[in-house]
Amino acid sequence: MELSKLVQSIGESPTLAVSALAARMRSEGIDVVGFGAGEPDFDTPQHIIDAASEALNNGHTKYPKPSSGLPVLKEAIKNKLKRENNLSYETNQITVTVGGKMACNLLIKTLINPGDEVIIPTPYWVSYPEFVRLAGGKPVFIQGTEDNGFCVTPEQIRAVMTDRTRVLLLNYPSNPGGHMYSPERVRAIADALVGTNITVIADEIYDRLVLDGTEFLSFAAVSDDACQRTITVNSASKTYSMTGWRIGFVAGNSDVVKGVAKLDSQGSSGAATFSQVAYAAALDGDQSCVETMRAAFVERAARMHQLLNDIPGVRCPKSAGAFYAFPNVGGTFKRLNVSGSAEFTEKLLSEANVAVVPGIAFGMDEHVRFSFATSMDNIEKGLERMRTWIEKH
Ligand SMILES: Cc1ncc(COP(=O)(O)O)c(C=O)c1O
Numbered sequence: 001m002e003l004s005k006l007v008q009s010i011g012e013s014p015t016l017a018v019s020a021l022a023a024r025m026r027s028e029g030i031d032v033v034g035f036g037a038g039e040p041d042f043d044t045p046q047h048i049i050d051a052a053s054e055a056l057n058n059g060h061t062k063y064p065k066p067s068s069g070l071p072v073l074k075e076a077i078k079n080k081l082k083r084e085n086n087l088s089y090e091t092n093q094i095t096v097t098v099g100g101k102m103a104c105n106l107l108i109k110t111l112i113n114p115g116d117e118v119i120i121p122t123p124y125w126v127s128y129p130e131f132v133r134l135a136g137g138k139p140v141f142i143q144g145t146e147d148n149g150f151c152v153t154p155e156q157i158r159a160v161m162t163d164r165t166r167v168l169l170l171n172y173p174s175n176p177g178g179h180m181y182s183p184e185r186v187r188a189i190a191d192a193l194v195g196t197n198i199t200v201i202a203d204e205i206y207d208r209l210v211l212d213g214t215e216f217l218s219f220a221a222v223s224d225d226a227c228q229r230t231i232t233v234n235s236a237s238k239t240y241s242m243t244g245w246r247i248g249f250v251a252g253n254s255d256v257v258k259g260v261a262k263l264d265s266q267g268s269s270g271a272a273t274f275s276q277v278a279y280a281a282a283l284d285g286d287q288s289c290v291e292t293m294r295a296a297f298v299e300r301a302a303r304m305h306q307l308l309n310d311i312p313g314v315r316c317p318k319s320a321g322a323f324y325a326f327p328n329v330g331g332t333f334k335r336l337n338v339s340g341s342a343e344f345t346e347k348l349l350s351e352a353n354v355a356v357v358p359g360i361a362f363g364m365d366e367h368v369r370f371s372f373a374t375s376m377d378n379i380e381k382g383l384e385r386m387r388t389w390i391e392k393h
Contacts, residue, residue, distance in 0.1 A: 010130045018345075022355035033382035034355040035370040038175060040241040040323070042296075045289040048240060051281030055274040067270035068261035069096025069249065076280040077234075077249050085207065085218040087232065087251070095257040097264060098271045100205045100235035100248035105131045106267070107201055107231055107250055108167065110259035112137040116166040121152040122363035123326060125175050125203070140165070141363060146328065149317060150177035151185055154192035167199050170219055173206040173321020176362045176369040178301070180210060180320040183217040190222040193229060199256075200230045205248070208239045208290050211298045212320040220252065231256055236275075238322070239290055240282040245275040297323045300372040300379055307383040308370075311390055323373045326359065330366030335393045340365045352389035354382045 018036035025032045064070055069077075074091040081087040097103040104127065112118060114136030120128050122141045129139040140160050144150035157168065170189070172181040181189070193200070202219035210216050220230035235248025248271075250260050264270065301319040308316040313331030329344055338344045341358035345368060348354050359367030372379060 006134065010134060013126055018355055018357050021349070025349075025353070030353055032349070032353045032355055033374075033378050033385060035372070035374065035378075035382060036355045036357055037371055037373060038324075039243040039373060040238060040293055041373045041375065042241040042293050044240060044242050044245070045282070047285050048242065048278050048282045051285075052245075052274045052278035055277035060273045060277055062273060064096075064270035064273045064276055066261075067265045068258075069094065069270065070273065070276045070280070073249075073276040073280040073283075076283040077251065080234075080283045081232070081251060085204070085232070086221045087218055087227070089251050090254075092254050093257055094249055094251045095261040095264070096247070096249050096271050096276060097260065098248070098268045099237060099246045100203065100233050101127060102246075102264070102268070103233045103235065103248045103250045103260070104128065104169075104201065104203060105134070106260045106263050107233065107256070108132055108137065109135045109263055110256055111199055111201075111231075112166045115164060117160075117162060117164045118167040118169060119157060119160055119165060119198075120169050121171075123150060123174070123177050123359065123367070124169070124363055125171055126361045128169050137166070138164070144177065144179075146317070149320075150174065150179040150326070151181055152189075154188045157189060157192050161196065161198070165196070165198055167201055168193070169201050169203065171203040171206075173209055173211075173216075174324075175206065175322055176324050176326045176357070176359070176367075178211075178319030178322050178324040178326055179317070180212065180214045180216075183215050186217045186219060187222055190219065190226040194225055198229065200226070201233060202230050203233045205233065205235050205238055206322040207234065209294055209297060209323065210321045211294070211301050212318065214320055228253070236279045236282055240279075241293065242275075242279070242282065245272070245278060247271050247275040247279045297372065300376060301325070303376060303379055304370060304372050304383070307379070307387075311383070311387045313390065319372075323371055325370045325372060326362075326364075326367050327370070328366050329368055332390050333366075336390065337393075341368055344368060348386060348389065352385045354385050354389075 022034040231252035236242035305318040316327035345358040
């Protein structure tokens with residue numbers, strides 16, 4: 001049967017594809033060390049699971065009402081934004097979504113018309129350009145360089161602004177770069193936008209996973225101007241190890257979040273009711289689980305940094321946030337006889353049974369992404385395999 005041009009025009013998520021391939025190899029009995037998954041390797045904390053079971057036992061099994069999010073969750077989100085991000089929003093400025101991914105997707109559909117331009121710093125999260133294309137927009141990429149810690153500058157943003165520019169997508173801590181924007185950098189970008197009508201989508205889903213002590217400054221918290229132009233995205237997935245619960249939100253201008261809710265009312269009808277109760281419990285409950293997970297990521301980031309930089313032809317900055325390392329492996333291409341990150345990744349998986357995601361998926365072909373949401377043992381084993389594999393060539 002013939003598929004629509006729309007479906008044919010987009011690629012499948014390469015990160016999910018790597019995880020699926022590694023899972024298949026494992027089911028065939030192959031001992032694969034997987035660095036593909038963008039999800040914490042911890043169980044969802046027990047008090048959150050308990051809140052969900054209680055919700056199910058108490059009849060939270062029907063459509064969520066309203067579809068834009070249960071009042072109990074909107075209240076918890078409002079309090080989280082105030083407490084952790086210094087942002088004051090009313091409940092009518094919040095819409096609950098089926099994860100942060102759906103939040104970004106619907107926001108772009110809400111904000112842009114065909115032909116509008118969306119500025120995307122590279123390396124970028126794989127789905128951003130596809131969301132823009134799905135909405136008929138034009139992704140405009142600006143390159144974060146290694147010597148600037150993958151961050152983009154206000155000058156780079158100014159240089160690509162046109163009268164079609166509608167949105168700037170910002171994500172820090174970053175997937176895949178593992179980099180952070182310092183408050184100074186955040187403020188400088190906010191300054192560059194003053195006087196424009198550019199909306200910022202601030203994807204802050206790793207806000208609680210800063211690993212290097214840099215202060216996290218929410219984009220909307222910079223100034224009144226930044227607050228007016230910013231829609232903040234967040235979700236339960238990374239902070240509370242709740243990737244399978246599919247729950248997130250958008251917060252900001254009430255017309256925009258209402259637009260997201262309207263689209264979603266004709267899409268998902270809202271996020272699963274018991275997931276909403278569980279997310280509220282996560283946000284309102286004991287936060288020590290977040291610190292436990294973050295502390296593990298800090299240790300792993302240090303070990304990854306050390307082991308990766310010990311491999312000939314590989315160089316990697318230390319991850320400042322999230323749970324990703326994004327090394328430049330271009331120095332190995334000649335000896336491995338590969339032409340880019342996709343070929344590197346395929347060979348690494350088939351010859352050394354180590355799964356990573358090719359940097360080309362994030363807009364940079366000399367890099368690969370390692371998720372260190374995996375045990376220290378796996379980190380040691382996987383990087384030893386990669387080192388031996390490269391040295392053998
Ligand atoms: C930068 C970024 N934004 C959004 C998402 C979406 O996460 P979820 O839909 O699980 O909330 C991810 C997941 O990997 C991500 O890395």
